[in-house]
Amino acid sequence: MKGIKHIIFDLGGVIINLDYQLTYKAFENLGVKEFTSLYNQFTLNTLFDDLETGKVEPEVFLNEMQQHTAPGTTHQQIIDAWNAMLLDFPLRRLQILQQLRQHYGLYLLSNTNAIHLAAFNKILQDSRGIPSLASFFDKAYYSHLIGLRKPEKETYQFVLEENGLDPAETLFIDDTLPNIEGAQAVGLQTIHLLPPKTIADIFK
Incomplete structure (x- = not known):
């Protein structure tokens, strides 16, 4: 961490736990043979x-998915299946973010979509009483x-x-190798977070 002044975090698999298999199974239950x-x-x-880049509205995505599910499947059932992968925010990780923010500039950079954004903020509200993940960061992207x-x-x-950050002084943490490689290409310092390690192991 020597020389590091800012940290950019990925979300899925780094701050929130994910299980993609739950979404695959949920869609199979809705009649999608091979998700x-x-x-x-x-x-x-x-x-x-x-x-994920906001070029289509969720409605377009839901209508398209409806074509591949069993007749009578509702948009809400598709939303629930799509959100099934989103699990929980371990308390220790949120505490680490709060502690780090006293010493570093903190940013969130997530590949996500409008449906998931609403869902994981609801998980945070329901489980921790915090309405938005953005409250842990200087800025969430x-x-x-x-x-x-x-x-x-x-x-x-x-x-x-946008934030006037020097990549040499900025650490990027992600669990996906291509994302790490993309960050390294612009000069960011990186940690490729592989399970079973978590940010609790990095910031003991």
Whole structure:
């Protein structure tokens, strides 16, 4: 941490626990035979990317998903299945963020979408009585709101430039290797957080 003045955190798998299998199973229960194949198909036609960069509204995503679920499946059932992957915010991680903020500039940079943003803020409110994750950071950046997503270099540069951060003095923590490599390409210091390690292990 020598020379580090700012820390940029990823969200999923770093601050909130995720289980993608729960979403896969939930969609299978709604009649989607092979969610991973569908996900790959949508990745090729950019539906998920467009949702994550705010190019399409959630309504478009829900209507498209409805075409692949059992007849009579509602938008709310699709939202619930899509959100099934979002688990919990371990208290220790939130405490670490509060402690770090006294010594560092803290930022959040997450590839996410409007449906998940509403859902994880509700989890935080219901479980910890805190209405928004943004309260832990100097600034929170969500891909669907800034129109940029990791690992594109422009995404990191946007955060650095908007806040006047020197990448050599800024640490980026993420659990996905391509995102780490994208950050390194703009000169950020990085930690690739691999399970079972958590930020509690880094900041003992």
